[in-house]
Amino acid sequence: MRALTWHGKHDVRVDTVDDPEILNPRDAIIKITSTAICGSDLHLYDGYIPTMQAGDILGHEFMGEVVEVGGKSTLKKGQRVVVPFTISCGSCYHCGKHQYSACDNGLPADNQDIAQTLYGQPMAGLFGYSHMTGGYSGGQAEYVRVPFSDVGPIVIPDGIEDEKVLFLSDILPTGWMAAENAEIEPGDTVAVWGCGPVGLFAVQSAFLMGAERVIAIDHFPRRLELARQFGAETINFEESATYEALMEMTGGIGPDACIDAVGLEAHGLFVDNVIDQIKASTFLGTDRPHSIRQAILACRKGGRVSMPAVYGGFVDKFPLGAFMQKGLTLKTGQTHVQHYLPGLLNAIMEEKIDTTFLISHTLPLENAPDGYRIFHDKQNEATKVVLKPGFDRVELDI
Structure with a gap:
C-alpha cells in the first residue's frame, strides 16, 4: 500500500510499504477514505518529538471503511467509522473512569519504558506519533490496523459525508x-x-x-x-x-x-x-x-x-x-476522545456544530509532502489539509 513516512526533519515521503495485518483478535483493518494533517503532526515534521524512526507511518486523524476484523472486534465489514487518535483498551482502571488517554494498556510493553522515563508513567498509545507513544503505524495511508477496535471507533450513519465527521478523530x-x-x-x-x-x-x-x-x-x-x-x-x-x-x-x-x-x-x-x-x-x-x-x-x-x-x-x-x-x-492532558464521540456526533447531526468551515485544502494522499509544506509554511491560508487516498498525484504551484 501507499503511505506517508517520516525520514527526518522536514522530510516526509509517500512510499510503498507492507499492508497491515490482523495481529490481535480485537483488531480491525480500515481502508482510509479521508485523513488529515494535524498541527501536532507539524511537531514531528519540525523534529521536536523524540523517538521517531525513519520509515514510521504518520497520521492520527482518519476515518474509513472496515475491510477486515478480528474474532473479538465488534465492527462489521463495510461499516464507515471514525477512529480516535488515542489507543485505549476500555477495561483498565483509567478507561473505567473514561480517562481513555491515560490507558494502562494502550502501549506495547516494549514501549512503556520510554514514557516511564520521560513522564513518570506511560500513557495511552497514539497512532502515528513516535515510539514513545507506542510506535503504531498511522492513518495517512491507504489502510491502517486499529487495535482495540471494539472500544475506539464510532460507526458513522449513511449519508453523512466524511468532511462533517472526520475531525471527531481528534481536534x-x-x-x-x-x-x-x-x-x-x-x-x-x-x-x-x-x-x-x-x-x-x-x-x-x-x-x-x-x-x-x-x-x-x-x-x-x-x-x-x-x-x-x-x-x-x-x-x-x-x-x-x-x-x-x-x-x-x-x-x-x-x-x-x-x-x-x-x-x-x-x-x-x-x-x-x-x-x-x-x-x-x-x-x-x-x-x-x-x-x-x-x-x-x-x-x-x-x-x-x-x-x-x-x-x-x-x-x-x-x-x-x-x-x-x-x-x-x-x-x-491528551483528549479522552472515546468519551466525547457519541455526544459530539449527535451535535453534528443536529447541526449544532459545524466542522467543514475549517477545511482549506483537499489533496490526494500522493501529495501529502506538499500538504505538509503548505500547512507548515502558509498558516494564514492553510487552516486544515485533508488527504484522500487512491487519487493520482497532482502538480501544485507552492
Missing part, C-alpha cells in the same frame, strides 16, 4: 475538552490563545457552553476572521500587546478562563520566546511555552487555565509564583 473533541476543562460558567469571558484548528473549535465550544465573550488571540488574519465568524472578539498580537489588551477589554480583571491552544512552538518576537528559541536551537531546551506563561499572567485571580496544547519536555521561566498567588486551576 473537535480536543477543542470541546479544552472548553470543558476551562469550567465555563454562563456569562464568563474566555480567552483562547491560538486560532488553529483546536483553538477555533475551542472558541465554538466555549460559546456553546455558555460563555458570554470569547477573545481569540493569534497573528494570522484569516484565522482571526474565522474566530470572528463565531462571534469572538480578537487580538492580533503583532499589532497589540496581548496582556494590556486583555486587561483593557476586561476592566482590569482578566478573563475568567484562559485556554492555551498553541503549545510548544509558540510564535512571536517576545523576550522569553526568543530565549526559548535559542535554547531549543542549541539543544539546551525543548519547548517554547510563551503562551501558557502569558495565559497564567493574564487570567483573573481565582480563574481557570485549560491547556489542550501539546508540550513535550521541560520548561523554565514558568510563573509558578503567579499561578499560586492568584489561586489558579490548571487542567490539561
Whole structure:
C-alpha cells in the first residue's frame, strides 16, 4: 500500500510499504477514505518529538471503511467509522473512569519504558506519533490496523459525508475538552490563545457552553476572521500587546478562563520566546511555552487555565509564583476522545456544530509532502489539509 513516512526533519515521503495485518483478535483493518494533517503532526515534521524512526507511518486523524476484523472486534465489514487518535483498551482502571488517554494498556510493553522515563508513567498509545507513544503505524495511508477496535471507533450513519465527521478523530473533541476543562460558567469571558484548528473549535465550544465573550488571540488574519465568524472578539498580537489588551477589554480583571491552544512552538518576537528559541536551537531546551506563561499572567485571580496544547519536555521561566498567588486551576492532558464521540456526533447531526468551515485544502494522499509544506509554511491560508487516498498525484504551484 501507499503511505506517508517520516525520514527526518522536514522530510516526509509517500512510499510503498507492507499492508497491515490482523495481529490481535480485537483488531480491525480500515481502508482510509479521508485523513488529515494535524498541527501536532507539524511537531514531528519540525523534529521536536523524540523517538521517531525513519520509515514510521504518520497520521492520527482518519476515518474509513472496515475491510477486515478480528474474532473479538465488534465492527462489521463495510461499516464507515471514525477512529480516535488515542489507543485505549476500555477495561483498565483509567478507561473505567473514561480517562481513555491515560490507558494502562494502550502501549506495547516494549514501549512503556520510554514514557516511564520521560513522564513518570506511560500513557495511552497514539497512532502515528513516535515510539514513545507506542510506535503504531498511522492513518495517512491507504489502510491502517486499529487495535482495540471494539472500544475506539464510532460507526458513522449513511449519508453523512466524511468532511462533517472526520475531525471527531481528534481536534473537535480536543477543542470541546479544552472548553470543558476551562469550567465555563454562563456569562464568563474566555480567552483562547491560538486560532488553529483546536483553538477555533475551542472558541465554538466555549460559546456553546455558555460563555458570554470569547477573545481569540493569534497573528494570522484569516484565522482571526474565522474566530470572528463565531462571534469572538480578537487580538492580533503583532499589532497589540496581548496582556494590556486583555486587561483593557476586561476592566482590569482578566478573563475568567484562559485556554492555551498553541503549545510548544509558540510564535512571536517576545523576550522569553526568543530565549526559548535559542535554547531549543542549541539543544539546551525543548519547548517554547510563551503562551501558557502569558495565559497564567493574564487570567483573573481565582480563574481557570485549560491547556489542550501539546508540550513535550521541560520548561523554565514558568510563573509558578503567579499561578499560586492568584489561586489558579490548571487542567490539561491528551483528549479522552472515546468519551466525547457519541455526544459530539449527535451535535453534528443536529447541526449544532459545524466542522467543514475549517477545511482549506483537499489533496490526494500522493501529495501529502506538499500538504505538509503548505500547512507548515502558509498558516494564514492553510487552516486544515485533508488527504484522500487512491487519487493520482497532482502538480501544485507552492
